[in-house]
Amino acid sequence: xxxxxxxxxxxxxxxxxxxxxxxxxxxxxxxxxxxxxxxxxxxxxxxxxxxxxxxxxxxxxxxxxxxxxxxxxxxxxxxxxxxxxxxxxxxxxxxxxxxxxxxxxxxxxxxxxxxxxxxxxxxxxxxxxxxxxxxxxxxxxxxxxxxxxxxxxxxxxxxxxxxxxx
Numbered sequence: 001x002x003x004x005x006x007x008x009x010x011x012x013x014x015x016x017x018x019x020x021x022x023x024x025x026x027x028x029x030x031x032x033x034x035x036x037x038x039x040x041x042x043x044x045x046x047x048x049x050x051x052x053x054x055x056x057x058x059x060x061x062x063x064x065x066x067x068x069x070x071x072x073x074x075x076x077x078x079x080x081x082x083x084x085x086x087x088x089x090x091x092x093x094x095x096x097x098x099x100x101x102x103x104x105x106x107x108x109x110x111x112x113x114x115x116x117x118x119x120x121x122x123x124x125x126x127x128x129x130x131x132x133x134x135x136x137x138x139x140x141x142x143x144x145x146x147x148x149x150x151x152x153x154x155x156x157x158x159x160x161x162x163x164x165x166x
Contacts, residue, residue, distance in 0.1 A: 013116040
């Protein structure tokens, strides 16, 4: 059973020929693709969107998320459509080459990374735990294996299983 994993990248995005990078608020830079690779092949909740760093700024391109002056040269045409903001949210299996989400019905939806360079935004992904596999794994535990757990830990575990079943 794969463990729960979360990726959250927020900052100013840029791209070169082979990578999408984000400059985080602390000034460091990260590769978006490298950060996401550990989740490839897993079922995830995936979100990507423009995010104005100072809240919504009416009248500014991308409500303040676009870093292109007056939106000129923006990959999502903020010079023509200043009120639009990119938002993408999907549940499915994360795929690479090309980056996409494979849905339960077999359809493959490309992730619109091309809309992030030159914008302040956010990319987030979290694995979705397979409740049936979790129950199966727990059923193999003997009472002795659970002996060291605190009562509150067992209650918390059971509550999470209950929520996942409904």
